[in-house]
Amino acid sequence: MMFVTYAKPLVGARRGLAPTGSAAPGVYPLTEVLLRDRLRRQRQCRTARRNIIANLSSEQSRKKHTVVPITTRKHIEEAIRDGTLDQLKLNPYELPKLNSDYLRHPLMEELGNDQIFISDDCIGLIKFHGGYLQDNRDQRVRGELKKYQFMLRLKMPAGECPPSLYTTLDDISETYGNKTLRLTTRSSFQIHGIHKSNLKTVVQSIVRAGGGLYGASGDCSRNVIAPPAPFVDAAYAQARHVARMVAELFAIQSHAFADLWLDGELAASIEYWKKELDMDEVRRLMTEDNGRGQVLQDSVEPLYGKLYLPRKFKVGVTVPGDNSIDIYTHDIGIVVFCDAQGQLEGANILVGGGMGRTHNKEETFARAADPLGYVPAAALYDTLKAILAAQRDHGNRAVRTNARMKYLVHRLGIDRFRELVKSYMVGGGSALESIRSMPPWTFQDYLGWREQGDGRWFFGLYVQNGRIKDELKKALRALTDRFNFPLVCTPQQNLLITQVPATARPDVETLLASFGVETAASALDPLMRDAMACPALPLCPPAITEAERVMPRYVQRVRELLSKVGISPHASFVMRMTGCPNGCTRPYMAELGFVGSGPNCTYQVWLGGSPMQTRLAWPYIDRVTDDQVERVLEPVFVFWKSAREPDESFGDFCDRVGKAQLEAYAQRYWDGVPAAPVS
Known part of the structure; x- marks a missing residue:
C-alpha cells in the first residue's frame, strides 16, 4: 500500500507519493492499481507527444526548407545525465539560466562590484528581474567606455497603476532616471537612465510602493494585458480578473528577487494586484498535478524548472469584439465569455502569435495567432498550463530567433499543436471544444471621456509615443497629488485616468489645460492618434535606427503627402514604426x-494590415531611405484614392490589390503611363 498527500501543497511543492505506512491526517491510500493507472497515463502522454513530433520530423524531411537545429528541454536533461552537455547545440541564454541557481548567480555578485555594467551572462538573467542594460549612443565617444545605464520595466497585470505607485515612479525618474517615464505596448511603465549603483535603491522603492518587477521580462510569462477600459461590465471585470490570475499562475517562484534586491527578506508590502486574488487558490492551481506532465519534479519552479521557457511568453485577455490588445499578436490570446449572472462561463483560446523576426532570415517571421478552441471555465487554467508546458518542453532552445511558441505552432501546424496541448490536459483534452463564434473585432483606443458604468468616468489621455515628459509629466503629477485617481496604462502607450466623479470632470480638464495638455481627443490628427513608435535610439540595444524621435515628423510627412494627392485631412490609418525588426x-x-532596416532612418515598409488589427501586413519594399519615403508612398496613396471601394480602408485596399x-501601378505612375484597371 502507498499513499498520496492531498493536502494543500506549499508554493513550488509537487504533490507526490508519501512513504508507505499508516495513513496520516490528510493522507489517503493510493492503491497499486491507481498508481499503475497513473503511470500508464503518463507513458501514454509521453508516447503521444513523441509520435506528434516524430511524424512532423518525417514529413518535414521530405520538404525543401531552411534547416533549423532544434534542441528541447528533454535533450538538455539527457545531455546532463550523460555528461554530454558541452556537445549540445544551445543558444547563449540557456546555460546561464541552468547554472544560475534559479536566477541568482553570477548576477548577485556582479551587482555588488564596482563596474558600471554587467557581463553577457547576466544580461539575460537581469531581464527576469525587470532590468535591461543599455547605453546612450548619443553620448558615445570613440575610445572611451560606453555610458552604461539600466532600464527597469514594471509588471502591471491589466495595466493598472495605483496613484501611490505612480508618484513613486515619478520621483524615481526625477532622482535616479532620465526625468521621463515611458509607457509600453504591454500596458506598463519603463524607467530609463538608472545607474547600476542606484538599482537596488530604486527596486526597493518600487517594491515598498506595492509595485513589481519580477517576471516583467525574461524567458517567462511577461506582463499579462487586458482591455484598459475600467468598465464595471461583467465581461470586462472577468477579463481583468483572468489577467491577474494568469499573471500569478505563471509567476516566477524562485526567491532570487528577494535575495538580490531585498537582502533576502520577502517584501513587506504585497503587490497591489494580489489583493484582488485568492492566492491560496492560485497556488493550488499552479501546483496541481494532473499526472500528464504539466508540473515538473522541481520544488522551486513547478511550471518552469531550472531552464524556464525557451523565450519570452506573452498573454493577452479580452472580451468578444474588443481588440484594444491586438489579440492575434500573443503567444496565448484569451477571449472570455460570461453567463447571464456575470460569471465566467468559458473562453476562446488563440495561440501562436508573435511579432519578432530578423531581417534576411526567412526562417523568422511575424505570425498571427490561430484559434485553438473553446474551454469551459472549469478547464481554463488546466488548458493554459498545458499550453505553457508544450512550449516549455518542445520549444527550440538551440536557436534563439526560433524559440518563440509561434515557431512550434508553425512547425507542427495548429491541428498537431492542439493534439500536443491536449496530451497535457486532464482527460486528454476532452474539455477543449470548437471555437465559439464571436462578433467582429473593433479597435479601441479609449481616448477622451467615457462612463465606467458605476456613475464615475474615465479619461483617456493621449501620450505621444508613450513618452511622459516635460509639461505632461508635471500635469500628471499635479493631478495625482490632488485627486489620487488610479491610472491604467494602455496597449497603445496612452494613459487612462479612472474613477473620476462626474463633478470632478471640469477640474480635471482645467488642471490639464493649465499645463498646456490637450484634452479634446478630436483635436488630434487622426494619423497621430493611431500611430505608435518604440523607443529605439539612443538607448535600446537592438535598435538599428530611429523610431520614437522621428515618428511625429513621419506622421506629418504622410499627412502632407495625403493632402498633396487630394485625400481628406480626416483620413486615417494605423501607422507604426520600430527601430529594428523585433516588432515591439x-x-x-x-x-x-x-x-x-538600416542606419539614418532606413526602413522596410509593410502594407496591408487590417484597421482592426486582425490581419498580418506584408513587406512592400525592403529598404527605403529617409529621402525616398514620399516617392515610395505617393503612387500608393494615389492608387488608393482612385481605385478604392466605398469606405475601404487603406490597409484593406492594399491587401485586396496586392x-x-x-x-506595377507605382512604375506606371512615375513613368507617366496611364493606370491599368484594377483586376
Whole structure:
C-alpha cells in the first residue's frame, strides 16, 4: 500500500507519493492499481507527444526548407545525465539560466562590484528581474567606455497603476532616471537612465510602493494585458480578473528577487494586484498535478524548472469584439465569455502569435495567432498550463530567433499543436471544444471621456509615443497629488485616468489645460492618434535606427503627402514604426508599418494590415531611405484614392490589390503611363 498527500501543497511543492505506512491526517491510500493507472497515463502522454513530433520530423524531411537545429528541454536533461552537455547545440541564454541557481548567480555578485555594467551572462538573467542594460549612443565617444545605464520595466497585470505607485515612479525618474517615464505596448511603465549603483535603491522603492518587477521580462510569462477600459461590465471585470490570475499562475517562484534586491527578506508590502486574488487558490492551481506532465519534479519552479521557457511568453485577455490588445499578436490570446449572472462561463483560446523576426532570415517571421478552441471555465487554467508546458518542453532552445511558441505552432501546424496541448490536459483534452463564434473585432483606443458604468468616468489621455515628459509629466503629477485617481496604462502607450466623479470632470480638464495638455481627443490628427513608435535610439540595444524621435515628423510627412494627392485631412490609418525588426509596437499588424532596416532612418515598409488589427501586413519594399519615403508612398496613396471601394480602408485596399499591382501601378505612375484597371 502507498499513499498520496492531498493536502494543500506549499508554493513550488509537487504533490507526490508519501512513504508507505499508516495513513496520516490528510493522507489517503493510493492503491497499486491507481498508481499503475497513473503511470500508464503518463507513458501514454509521453508516447503521444513523441509520435506528434516524430511524424512532423518525417514529413518535414521530405520538404525543401531552411534547416533549423532544434534542441528541447528533454535533450538538455539527457545531455546532463550523460555528461554530454558541452556537445549540445544551445543558444547563449540557456546555460546561464541552468547554472544560475534559479536566477541568482553570477548576477548577485556582479551587482555588488564596482563596474558600471554587467557581463553577457547576466544580461539575460537581469531581464527576469525587470532590468535591461543599455547605453546612450548619443553620448558615445570613440575610445572611451560606453555610458552604461539600466532600464527597469514594471509588471502591471491589466495595466493598472495605483496613484501611490505612480508618484513613486515619478520621483524615481526625477532622482535616479532620465526625468521621463515611458509607457509600453504591454500596458506598463519603463524607467530609463538608472545607474547600476542606484538599482537596488530604486527596486526597493518600487517594491515598498506595492509595485513589481519580477517576471516583467525574461524567458517567462511577461506582463499579462487586458482591455484598459475600467468598465464595471461583467465581461470586462472577468477579463481583468483572468489577467491577474494568469499573471500569478505563471509567476516566477524562485526567491532570487528577494535575495538580490531585498537582502533576502520577502517584501513587506504585497503587490497591489494580489489583493484582488485568492492566492491560496492560485497556488493550488499552479501546483496541481494532473499526472500528464504539466508540473515538473522541481520544488522551486513547478511550471518552469531550472531552464524556464525557451523565450519570452506573452498573454493577452479580452472580451468578444474588443481588440484594444491586438489579440492575434500573443503567444496565448484569451477571449472570455460570461453567463447571464456575470460569471465566467468559458473562453476562446488563440495561440501562436508573435511579432519578432530578423531581417534576411526567412526562417523568422511575424505570425498571427490561430484559434485553438473553446474551454469551459472549469478547464481554463488546466488548458493554459498545458499550453505553457508544450512550449516549455518542445520549444527550440538551440536557436534563439526560433524559440518563440509561434515557431512550434508553425512547425507542427495548429491541428498537431492542439493534439500536443491536449496530451497535457486532464482527460486528454476532452474539455477543449470548437471555437465559439464571436462578433467582429473593433479597435479601441479609449481616448477622451467615457462612463465606467458605476456613475464615475474615465479619461483617456493621449501620450505621444508613450513618452511622459516635460509639461505632461508635471500635469500628471499635479493631478495625482490632488485627486489620487488610479491610472491604467494602455496597449497603445496612452494613459487612462479612472474613477473620476462626474463633478470632478471640469477640474480635471482645467488642471490639464493649465499645463498646456490637450484634452479634446478630436483635436488630434487622426494619423497621430493611431500611430505608435518604440523607443529605439539612443538607448535600446537592438535598435538599428530611429523610431520614437522621428515618428511625429513621419506622421506629418504622410499627412502632407495625403493632402498633396487630394485625400481628406480626416483620413486615417494605423501607422507604426520600430527601430529594428523585433516588432515591439506590432508594426506587422499595421496598415502602414516602418521597420528599421538600416542606419539614418532606413526602413522596410509593410502594407496591408487590417484597421482592426486582425490581419498580418506584408513587406512592400525592403529598404527605403529617409529621402525616398514620399516617392515610395505617393503612387500608393494615389492608387488608393482612385481605385478604392466605398469606405475601404487603406490597409484593406492594399491587401485586396496586392503587392504586384501596387508595384506595377507605382512604375506606371512615375513613368507617366496611364493606370491599368484594377483586376
